[in-house]
Each structure stands twice: as structure tokens, then as C-alpha cells.
Amino acid sequence: MNRIDETFKRLRQKKEKALVGFVSAGDPNISQSLRLIKAMCESGVDILELGVPFSDPTSDGPVIQRSSGRALKSGVNLKAVVEMTREIREFFAHTPIILFSYYNPVLAYGNKAFYNDALAAGADGLLIVDLPPEESEEMTSEWRGNDLSLIRLIAPTTPQERMAKIAASASGFLYLISKIGVTGSDGLDTGDISEHIKRLRSVTQTPICVGFGISTPQDVAAVASHADGVVIGSAFERLIEENLENPEIVSLLAEKVRACKAATVETS
Amino acid sequence: MLNFKSETYPDPRGHFGPYGGRYVGETLMPALLELEKAFFDIAQDPSFHYEFHDLLHHYVGRPTPLFHAKRLSTHLGGAAIYLKREDLAHTGAHKINNTLGQALLARWMGKKKVIAETGAGQHGVATATVAALFGMECRVFMGTEDIQRQAANVQRMRLLGAEVIPVSSGTGTLKDAMNEAMRYWSGAVHDTFYVIGSVAGPHPYPVMVRDFQKVIGEEARSQILKETGKLPKMLIACVGGGSNSMGLFYPFIEDPVEMVGVEAAGKGIHTGKHAATLGSGTIGVLHGSKSYVLQDENGQIMEAHSISAGLDYPGVGPEHSMLKDRGRARYASIEDGQALEAFRKLCLFEGIIPALESSHALAQALIEAPRMSPDDIIIVNLSGRGDKDLGIVNQHLKF
Numbered sequence: 114m115n116r117i118d119e120t121f122k123r124l125r126q127k128k129e130k131a132l133v134g135f136v137s138a139g140d141p142n143i144s145q146s147l148r149l150i151k152a153m154c155e156s157g158v159d160i161l162e163l164g165v166p167f168s169d170p171t172s173d174g175p176v177i178q179r180s181s182g183r184a185l186k187s188g189v190n191l192k193a194v195v196e197m198t199r200e201i202r203e204f205f206a207h208t209p210i211i212l213f214s215y216y217n218p219v220l221a222y223g224n225k226a227f228y229n230d231a232l233a234a235g236a237d238g239l240l241i242v243d244l245p246p247e248e249s250e251e252m253t254s255e256w257r258g259n260d261l262s263l264i265r266l267i268a269p270t271t272p273q274e275r276m277a278k279i280a281a282s283a284s285g286f287l288y289l290i291s292k293i294g295v296t297g298s299d300g301l302d303t304g305d306i307s308e309h310i311k312r313l314r315s316v317t318q319t320p321i322c323v324g325f326g327i328s329t330p331q332d333v334a335a336v337a338s339h340a341d342g343v344v345i346g347s348a349f350e351r352l353i354e355e356n357l358e359n360p361e362i363v364s365l366l367a368e369k370v371r372a373c374k375a376a377t378v379e380t381s
Numbered sequence: 382m383l384n385f386k387s388e389t390y391p392d393p394r395g396h397f398g399p400y401g402g403r404y405v406g407e408t409l410m411p412a413l414l415e416l417e418k419a420f421f422d423i424a425q426d427p428s429f430h431y432e433f434h435d436l437l438h439h440y441v442g443r444p445t446p447l448f449h450a451k452r453l454s455t456h457l458g459g460a461a462i463y464l465k466r467e468d469l470a471h472t473g474a475h476k477i478n479n480t481l482g483q484a485l486l487a488r489w490m491g492k493k494k495v496i497a498e499t500g501a502g503q504h505g506v507a508t509a510t511v512a513a514l515f516g517m518e519c520r521v522f523m524g525t526e527d528i529q530r531q532a533a534n535v536q537r538m539r540l541l542g543a544e545v546i547p548v549s550s551g552t553g554t555l556k557d558a559m560n561e562a563m564r565y566w567s568g569a570v571h572d573t574f575y576v577i578g579s580v581a582g583p584h585p586y587p588v589m590v591r592d593f594q595k596v597i598g599e600e601a602r603s604q605i606l607k608e609t610g611k612l613p614k615m616l617i618a619c620v621g622g623g624s625n626s627m628g629l630f631y632p633f634i635e636d637p638v639e640m641v642g643v644e645a646a647g648k649g650i651h652t653g654k655h656a657a658t659l660g661s662g663t664i665g666v667l668h669g670s671k672s673y674v675l676q677d678e679n680g681q682i683m684e685a686h687s688i689s690a691g692l693d694y695p696g697v698g699p700e701h702s703m704l705k706d707r708g709r710a711r712y713a714s715i716e717d718g719q720a721l722e723a724f725r726k727l728c729l730f731e732g733i734i735p736a737l738e739s740s741h742a743l744a745q746a747l748i749e750a751p752r753m754s755p756d757d758i759i760i761v762n763l764s765g766r767g768d769k770d771l772g773i774v775n776q777h778l779k780f
Contacts, residue, residue, distance in 0.1 A: 167680075167681065168551075168681040168682045169551075169556065169560050169667065169668075169682050170560075171405075171406070171560050171563040171564055171567075171668070172406040172408075172564070172567065173564075174564070178550065185681065190679035190680075190681070191679060191680070192679070215666075216404055216666045217665050217666045217667065217674070217676065217680040217681075217682070218679060218680035218681070219680070220664075220665060220666060220680060221665065221676065221678065221679055221680025222679075222680065242406050243404045243405055243406055243666070243669070244404060245403065245404075245405065245407060245410050247394060247402075247403060247410075248402050248403060248404055265407075266406065266407035267407060268406070268407040268408040268410070268411070269408070270407075270408055270409075270410075270411045270412065270570060270571075271407060271410070271411060272411060275410075275411065279407075290407065290408060293408055293567060293568050293569075293570055293571070294408075294567055294568030295564045295567055295568065298568065
């Protein structure tokens with residue numbers, strides 16, 4: 114069993130939901146980013162999503178645009194992110210690591226080389242924001258196996274029939290986008306979300322994690338009562354951005370992670 | 382000659398050979414599938430064609446003239462140069478052909494709000510214009526650098542009732558405006574139609590924009606046959622995203638006619654400050670489709686540069702990438718200074734002030750014509766007029 118499946122199984126037994134933590138790899142630079150990531154993993158992140166910085170992040174709001182920009186400025190690219198994965202894996206043997214990227218950096222790296230290198234470094238999955246199932250065969254056909262889970266996105270705009278088709282090709286977990294718009298937008302509607310989860314559950318057994326616009330422990334608790342996991346990205350990045358010069362940044366981030374993780378534990 | 386029958390490209394999922402396709406976030410995928418269906422439905426509908434062509438005639442002023450630039454041709458002493466006068470279309474550029482088609486489609490789909498990205502401002506003006514014509518709400522995303530250098534068009538858009546949204550990310554040019562338009566669309570996809578201005582973007586935009594722009598080539602082809610009894614030897618058009626060139630080229634695709642697309646070489650290819658995507662780019666994915674892209678070895682998109690805001694773009698339409706690979710079209714590039722020189726020449730020899738974008742195509746004609754026989758014909762797409770560029774031209778030419 115791979116690390117992602119193991120994680121969901123373990124959490125189910127403990128009656129917890131997964132806290133999926135996203136961070137732009139290399140923000141603000143590689144060494145500081147590794148410190149922040151280690152703190153996140155030690156403080157309760159169950160699944161780590163490492164964002165690969167890209168010059169033109171069209172699905173991201175201003176917070177992740179800026180974090181991606183800081184990482185790029187310090188020279189971070191996909192090669193460096195693969196290296197970071199290797200280093201994180203040395204410290205955390207069981208935490209699933211998902212690389213979260215736009216397609217162009219992966220394409221430039223080479224689909225085949227990327228698969229081999231990412232796997233060898235200890236990555237468990239890949240989520241490519243702008244590679245819908247219709248176009249992804251060109252990538253997976255170059256993979257020498259299927260040991261890397263391809264995490265698929267489901268949007269509030271995705272019709273039922275399409276949901277079923279996407280779910281059928283998914284592995285690891287499904288990433289349900291909580292609402293239309295880019296990452297980090299305001300206004301969470303848990304009523305809508307539970308409706309979308311219900312629709313999605315009717316076509317799949319794959320765990321469902323919900324992301325976009327979830328920022329507080331209250332949000333986490335509200336969404337975790339319906340989903341198998343919650344994804345937090347912009348809220349962590351906002352904290353990092355606001356505390357770039359603050360010597361307490363690592364412990365502040367750890368504290369935020371702990372508060373969010375506590376909200377994933379079923380109370381009923 | 383290779384088979385370029387109109388039915389062949391793109392394939393049902395929008396691929397032009399290895400290029401094109403649909404590389405977008407899931408939030409936008411259903412909207413693109415819906416748009417594709419609507420576009421193919423409307424294309425079968427005679428009343429749409431009637432209304433489109435009726436408006437092209439009575440509102441845009443088509444057909445635009447095909448003008449024999451005799452003094453310029455004589456001066457160059459080679460091929461006869463004909464200008465396809467898209468600068469005389471309503472709003473002063475070819476862009477209106479496409480925005481009219483897309484606005485009709487938006488209305489047919491029941492969308493009352495439109496958004497657009499713009500570089501030189503011509504597409505923004507053309508979108509604001511049709512939005513006013515159809516009573517739609519219009520938002521135009523424009524880079525802050527372009528707002529500076531194309532101020533006249535910003536005023537025109539505002540007069541036409543559009544909201545111009547400044548985009549300061551990146552270099553504040555066309556690429557960044559398109560990023561922001563895509564982000565906005567992701568949050569407003571249920572009631573907003575995105576009017577893309579070039580043969581770029583995800584499927585069905587490249588084929589849709591080509592179909593709305595092919596009127597340029599259809600007219601030019603019948604005009605030149607009527608006037609001279611023969612086909613031209615060469616077509617020349619500038620290429621940013623590539624809509625005016627594709628509109629001119631496409632109806633000639635099966636004819637024995639040479640096609641030359643002209644990119645912006647900016648300050649010179651060797652300086653790295655240019656927008657010659659086909660000339661020196663590599664294959665990548667930008668703004669929803671696969672095509673040649675200016676990028677570094679890590680797949681980060683590079684900044685383009687051109688004196689002309691409309692060509693200042695590090696991507697290009699996927700169909701152009703296919704035409705390049707198959708050798709059906711040739712792609713040259715022209716530096717800022719050469720474009721300015723051609724700009725001045727057309728003013729003085731023919732009494733026509735061209736857009737800086739179109740001046741790149743003219744500059745290429747200045748190179749090609751003297752090498753050709755006086756029996757040969759070159760059609761240059763004069764894609765827009767230059768009033769919008771007077772400020773920037775004055776900085777360089779000091780007229």
C-alpha cells in the first residue's frame with residue numbers, strides 16, 4: 114500500500130480527517146522553506162503539497178502568486194523542488210508528498226525524467242493544475258509505471274457525468290475545489306460544499322479533500338465534517354508572507370498548523 | 382503540397398498536429414466544452430451567418446479595400462505591393478471581425494457580461510465596441526506598461542463604457558493581462574463570456590478566432606483575382622498571437638502562395654529583448670494551449686519585448702506552430718528600428734499611417750519586394766491604423 118492510501122486508512126482508524134498542507138517550495142529561499150516545511154510536518158500536516166513555482170500561475174490568487182514569485186526570485190525551479198523532496202523524505206518517512214505544478218515546468222523537465230526522478234526522490238503524487246484528463250495521456254504514456262498517484266481536480270462547475278469520468282481515472286485522493294475562482298478567494302459556503310461532496314461520493318470511493326478558501330480552524334472543522342481531508346494553502350502562505358522578517362516565523366506557522374489539525378479530529 | 386483541407390485541422394479536441402489542445406484548470410473546462418458546443422452549433426445556423434455578415438458589411442464597413450501601393454512598389458523596384466486595408470475597418474483594425482463574431486455567440490449563449498485582454502488596446506476597443514452595440518457589460522484587462530504606451534485606446538475603451546482593469550504583475554504587458562483575464566474568468570465563468578483576441582488560448586479559441594478572421598483572406602483572394610486575374614506570389618502579415626496573419630493566410634492555404642509571418646525582433650534577437658516566439662522559442666504550454674513559447678530551460682515563461690504592444694507576447698497561436706513545422710509558412714522577424722522605418726515610408730509614400738504592428742509586416746515587404754519581379758504580387762495585411770502609436774513613434778522619430 115502506498116503512503117497516501119496508508120495515511121487515509123490510519124486517519125480513518127483514529128477518526129481524524131487529513132490536513133493537507135500546501136506551501137510554495139523554496140519560498141522565500143530553499144533553506145528557510147525546508148525549515149518551514151519540517152515544522153509543518155511535525156505539527157500535524159498529514160499530506161504535504163509542494164508547490165512548484167511558475168512564472169504564470171493563472172489558477173492562483175495574489176497570495177500564492179507572490180509566494181511563487183519569491184521562490185522563483187531565489188532561483189527555485191522544478192529540479193530544486195525534486196531535490197527538496199529528497200531531503201524532506203529523509204526526515205519524514207511516512208508523510209505523503211504531492212508535487213503541485215503547472216504543466217509547463219514538468220514538460221520542460223521531460224515527462225519521463227520527471228516521473229523517474231520524482232519517484233526516486235520519494236514523491237507520492239502529482240497534481241497538475243492545468244492538465245485535464247483529456248490532455249494527460251501525453252504525460253502518463255511516458256511514465257514507466259503508475260507508482261505516482263495522479264491527483265485529479267473536481268470543480269463546482271464539473272457536471273455529474275464528467276465527475277464520474279474524472280473520478281474513474283483518479284488515484285490517491287480527489288481534490289474538490291470548494292468554489293469557483295482562484296486560490297485564496299474569500300467566502301466559504303459549507304452548504305454548497307456538502308452538496309458537491311454528496312454528488313461526488315455517489316460516483317466514487319476515492320477519498321475527497323476540499324481546498325480553496327479554507328483558512329481558519331473553524332473553516333477546517335466545518336469542511337472536515339463532510340470531507341476526508343481539507344487543503345490549506347493561501348492561509349499558510351499569507352502567514353509566511355506577513356512574517357518574512359519575524360524570527361518567530363517557524364513557531365508561528367507550527368502553531369497555525371496545530372490549530373488546523375486539531376479541527377480535523379472528529380468531536381462527535 | 383501537403384493536405385491542408387479545412388476539415389483536417391484541428392482534430393475534435395482542438396489539436397493542430399502536436400499543438401493546441403486545452404490545458405486549463407478544471408473550473409474552466411466545462412465552460413470551454415460548452416463554448417465549443419455553442420460555437421459549432423452557431424456555425425451551422427444560417428441566421429447567425431446572415432447577421433454576422435450583415436454587421437460586417439453595415440457596421441464594420443466590409444469589404445475593406447485591397448489597395449495597390451504603386452508609389453511604394455515603384456520606389457522599391459520589385460514586386461507589386463497590395464495592402465489589405467484592415468486599418469479602414471470600424472475601430473481601426475481587424476480585431477472587430479472577431480469580437481463581433483464572439484459577441485454574437487455570447488448573446489446566443491445568454492451571457493450579458495464580456496471580458497477581454499488587450500495589448501495594444503485594439504482588441505480591447507473592439508470588444509468594448511461590440512459590448513456597447515449589444516448592450517453588454519465589458520471589462521478589459523490591460524497591462525500597466527501598455528496603458529502608458531497606448532493611452533488613446535484606454536480613453537476610447539472608457540468612452541465606450543468599458544471598465545479598464547490595470548494589471549501590474551509581471552511586465553505589465555499582454556501576457557500578464559491574459560493571466561489576469563483567465564483568473565477573473567475562473568471566478569465569473571457562469572455569467573461571463575471571455576472574448577480572446579487572438580488565435581491563441583485553449584480550444585476552441587484558435588479555430589473560432591481563425592473562422593471569424595478568415596473573411597480577411599477570403600476578400601483579399603477574390604479581390605486580387607478580380608483585379609489582376611492571378612493569385613499573389615506572397616502574403617505577408619505580422620504575428621503576435623497571430624490572428625490577422627491566420628485570417629489572411631487560411632483561405633490561401635491550398636494555393637501555391639508563399640506565406641510569411643513576421644514576428645517582432647524587438648531590440649534584436651541576440652539581445653534577448655524580442656518577441657520572436659516561432660523564431661527562437663521552444664515547445665511549451667502557455668495560456669491553455671501547446672505551442673512555441675519563449676521560455677527558459679526550466680519552463681518559466683520569459684518576458685517578451687517589442688516597440689509594438691500588440692506583438693509583445695511570448696506565445697503564439699498553435700496553428701502557426703504547425704504551419705512552421707510543416708514548412709507551409711515561413712516566419713521572419715523585424716526589429717523595432719526597421720518597423721519604425723517602414724512606418725515612416727508608408728506615411729510618406731502612400732499617405733497611410735499604419736499601426737506599429739502592421740509596420741513589421743511592411744518592413745518585411747520592403748525586404749522581399751526588391752528581390753522579386755514586377756510581375757509578382759505581394760499582399761501585405763495592413764492590420765491596423767497607427768493613430769494609437771503617435772506618442773511612441775514621436776519619441777523615436779521626432780516628427
